[in-house]
Amino acid sequence: MTSDAFKDFVLDQLHAIEDLKCKRMFGGFGLYAGTTFFAIISDGRLYFKTDESSRREYVRREMQPFQPTPRQSLKAYYEVPADVIEDATQLEQWARAAVKVAAE
Template structure:
């Protein structure tokens, strides 16, 4: 299921409006999209008209059961800690507030961004290594 087809500022403003009841959400530009923070916790990603929420071992199965995919900014990198929010959740402020609250609760704070990157297969050979 695809979320709103629009991207850019319109989609960002829509999501931030839907999260208006959440505690002080800060939106920061990053890697061609936007990262969403609340109380110093990186809990969401806006990228190409899609909204991804931070997951953990408890919340992730709910996303997977609904057919949602992890954040994959390109074919080489998958961030398995962030899954796309279902469109019906995004459209319902009350439901989105619950899902966002859970994402905030499992999001790391401080230096560790908790992105859990999975790089593409490592290249063969070494460059100037021992």
């Protein structure tokens, strides 16, 4: 799947998120719920904003933080598991949790 096709798929899966916007950034895309930046799409992967509590599930599933360069890591953003991306209902739940974390 091309990066644009993946982006379009993710946006379709997240259609229930109010005021969802997608903007180019980091060589990929940033996702916003209104003005709240909560996700990154880069290199065919989706990353959600996490906090200490929500990050546990990502780590339990052995997901990695967003790494825009080999020497830089944004540890607040973790890759969303493929099975979650495929399930629109579950993805929406994870996205809403990421929006809540990002808004705090």
